[in-house]
Amino acid sequence: MTLRYILLILLLTFTYKCLNAQHTLTGKIIDSSRNPLAFATVILHADTNFIAGAATDEKGGFYINTNEPFHGQYTLTVSLIGFQTYTRSFSYPDTGFLSQITLLQDKKTLATVTVAAKKPLVIRKADRYIVDVENSFLANGNSGLDVLRKSPGVWVSNNGGIKIKGAQSVMVMINDVVQRMSEEELAEYLKTIxxxxxxxxxxxxxxxxxxxxxGAGGIIHIILKKVKTExxxxxxxxxxxxxxxxxxYGGTATADxxxxxxxxxGGYSYVKDRSIYLATNDIIYPDKSIYNSRTDRNNNxxxxxxxxxxxxDIGNDHTINLQTLATTNDLHESFITGIRFLPGGDTITGIANSGRNxxxxxxxxxxxxxxxxxxxGSQLKVIADYTISSKTELNNFYSRYNDPLRNSTYRNHTPNSTDILSLQADYTKVLSNKTEIKAGSKLSSVKRDNEIIREDYTxxxxxFNSGGSNHFIYKEYLLMFYSSLEKTIGRLVLKAGLRAEQTYTKGNAVPSGQxxxxxYFGLFPSMFMMYTVNEKKGNSVRLNYTRRLQRPSFNALNPYRLQFDDYTVLIGNPDLLPQYSHNISAGYTLRNDYSAELYFSRTNNVIAELASSAGNNVxxxxxxxFTNSTEYGISLEAPFKPAKGWTVNNSFSLYNLSYRIEDYSINRTSFSVKSIxxxxxKKVMDVDVIADYRSPxxxxxxxxxxxxxxxxxxxxxxxKNQGRVRLFLADIFNTQREKETIDYKGTQINFYQKRPTRVIGVAFTYTFRTGKKFSNKRIDQGNTEEKGRIGS
Structure with missing residues (x-):
C-alpha cells in the first residue's frame, strides 16, 4: 500500500507546484444570522472602471483575481436577490472587512418569479454546471421531477429513468444523500418535493x-434551500x-x-397510485416456434x-446533526395474460393469472x-451512517392451457434484508491565494441477505422446490481515500484529484455452499480545467478527464434462478466483475448561456442485462x-427569449453508442432534443410548454x-402568493410508450408496454411562515453508493 500512497502524494505535490500564485482578493458573504450566502455577485471597481467580478460559492466564499497587482482606491459592490446591495470604498491593502461581509434582508424584494430573468439559468464550473432553480422560472409551482424534466441537458423517461447527454444514466442525490430507490419509486418521491x-x-x-x-453515468445533485423563516x-x-x-392522489406536509x-x-408524505398497464410480448425462437402474449396489469x-x-449549533463554529429518514411501500399488482404458442404445426392457447404483493x-x-x-470555508466534517432495509414479496403464478400437460401453479417468496454501516471524514482547507485542498477517507460495511423460496402446487x-430455491448472503467492505487540489490562476481554474478504493467481497450460497x-484495488484520477476567455461576455472553455467504476448490484451477484412465468426467467450471476470507464470531455460556453460539449467514454466489462434463449422456449x-462499450457525441444548450415574458430553453444531444460481447456487436447513432x-x-398565470423527442x-x-x-x-x-394552483395536461398526443426489440443468436423478442401517460391533473401548494430567516440544517450521509445498490 506504501507505493500507492506515494503515488497519491506525488501527484498532488506536482500539481500544486505547477500552480503559480496570483493577485487575489478573498472574502465571505453571510446574512444577519451568520449563514453563508451562495451565488451573490461581487464586483470590484477602480473609479468607474470595472476590474473584476466573481460569484460566491456554496460556502459564501468569493475570490477576485487580476493579472495586475492591487494598489490604490477601490469600490466593492455585493448584490443578491432578496438582500440590500452592499457597497464599500477602501484603500488597498486595508481589506480586513472582506473576511466577513453581512447582507441585510430587503423587505421590498419582488417575488422570485418576477426577478428571475435577471440571473442566468445555468452557471458553469470546471467540473459541473449548476441550474439556478431558486432564481428562475423553474421555482414556479413544480415538483422535483418536473424541475428535472425542464432542466437543460437532462432527459426523464416515462418510467422515471433520468439521463444526461446521450445514454448516460445518473445517480440522484438530494442534499448529499443518494436516493436508493427503483426508477419508478424515485420518480414518485421526486414528485412530492x-x-x-x-x-x-x-x-x-x-x-x-x-x-x-x-457510477459510470453522472450525478444529479438536488440541493434544497437553506434559508428559511425563523x-x-x-x-x-x-x-x-x-x-x-x-x-x-397524494399529499405532503413539512415543518421546521x-x-x-x-x-x-420533520416531514411526511403519502401517495396512492392506481393504474392499468397493457403489455404485449412476441417471441420467435431459434427453432422458428412463435410465442405471443397480451397482459393486462392492475397496479395498486x-x-x-x-x-x-x-x-x-455549539457556538459559531461547531454543529451536530441527527436525522432519521424512513420509507414504507405497499405494492399490490395483478396480471392477466392471454397466451398463444405455435411450436410447429400445433397451436397452444392458454391464460395465466399472477399476482405480486x-x-x-x-x-x-x-x-x-x-x-x-x-x-x-475551511472545515472538518465527520459522518456516521446506519441504514437498514427489508422487503417481503410474494409472487403467485397460475396458468391453464388447452394442453393440460403445460398447466402450472407455483409461488415464490423472496424476502431480503440489507444492513449498511459507514464512517466518513472530510477535510477542506481554503488558502488565501484561492487554493482549495480536500482530503478524506471512508469505511463502509455492507451485509445483504437474500432468499428465494419456491413452492409448487402438487x-x-x-x-417445497429445492431446485428453484436459494439463500445467498453477501458481505462487502470498502476502504477509500481521496485528495484533491483546486487552484485559480487569473482566468484559469485547475483541479486535480486522486481517489484510492480497496474492495473486499464475500458471497455464500447457504444450501449449496457455492x-x-x-x-481488488483501484486508483481513480480526475483532472479538470476551465479557462475564461472573456469574463465580461461570459465566454469560457473547459476540459476534463475521469476514471470511474461500477460495482455489480447486490441482486445481480446472487446465484439464483427466479421464474416469473412459463417463458421468462431471471438469473443471477456471481461471476460478475466491476466495470471500468475512461471519460473525457471538452466544452465551450458563450455569453454564459450557450454551451457546446464534445465527449468520449470507453467502458470495459460493461455490466448490462442480456436477453437470450435458453431452450425449451424460455x-x-x-x-x-459485455466486452466493452464506446460512446461519443456532442451536446448543445441554446436558451433565448423571443419576447418579453417568454423564455425558451433548448437542449440537443447527438451521440453514437456501441456494445460488444464476444462476437456480437450492436451500435447506433441517436439524438435527443428538448424545447421548454x-x-x-403577469397577474394572470404562467404557461409552460414542454416538447421532448428521443430518436431510436x-x-x-x-x-x-x-x-x-x-x-x-x-x-x-x-x-397573497402563498398558494399556487397548477393544472397540467401530460402527453397530450398519447405518444409515450415502452418498446424494445432484441435479435440475438436466432431469438427475436418484441416487447411493448403502454402506461396511462395521457393524464390531466391539478396540484395545490401552500406555504406559511413566521419570524426571521435562519439556515435549515442539512444532514450529510456517508453510505451513498452502497445505498444506491440496494435496489427494490
Missing part, C-alpha cells in the same frame, strides 16, 4: 475525486390526477422550527415517507459533526459483463424506438 424548496441542481457528468468512484415554517401540497380509468441554536425539522400502490431531524421498508439514521475552522398441496471471495434475462417554453402572463437508440442487445411527449401546464398564484 416542491420546487419552492429547491435552491439549485448540480449536474456532474464526470464526478471529481471527492465523490465515490462508483420560528415556524411549514408547507402543504396536494395533487390529484386521472390516469385513464384510475386515480392518483428554530429555538435559538436548536433546529427541529401506496407509499409513505417520514423525516425527522434535529441540529444543534410487496411490503418494503427502509430506515436511515445519520449523525453528522461539522467544525467550521475559519471564515474562508397433489392439492404446496411442495460462493466467492474477491479483493428466455433468460441475466446481467453479464415558459410564458409569464440501443441499450445492451436491445433496440429501442423513438419517444415523443408534449405537455402543457398552467400555474396561478393565489392567497
Amino acid at each position: 416542491r420546487s419552492e424548496n429547491i435552491s439549485r441542481i448540480e449536474v456532474i457528468a464526470n464526478p471529481p475525486s471527492e465523490f465515490e468512484a462508483a 420560528g415556524f415554517n411549514a408547507g402543504i401540497s396536494t395533487q390529484y390526477r386521472q390516469q385513464g380509468k384510475k386515480p392518483y 422550527y428554530r429555538v435559538k441554536n436548536l433546529y427541529l425539522s 400502490i401506496g407509499r409513505q415517507q417520514y423525516r425527522l431531524g434535529i441540529a444543534l 410487496r411490503d418494503a421498508s427502509l430506515q436511515s439514521t445519520t449523525l453528522n459533526y461539522v467544525w467550521r475552522i475559519d471564515s474562508t 397433489d392439492n398441496k404446496w411442495v 460462493g466467492f471471495n474477491r479483493d 428466455v433468460e434475462y441475466q446481467s453479464r459483463n 417554453h415558459t410564458i409569464v402572463w 437508440y440501443v441499450s445492451a442487445n436491445s433496440r429501442v424506438p423513438y419517444m415523443f411527449t408534449f405537455d402543457v401546464e398552467f400555474t396561478r398564484s393565489i392567497l
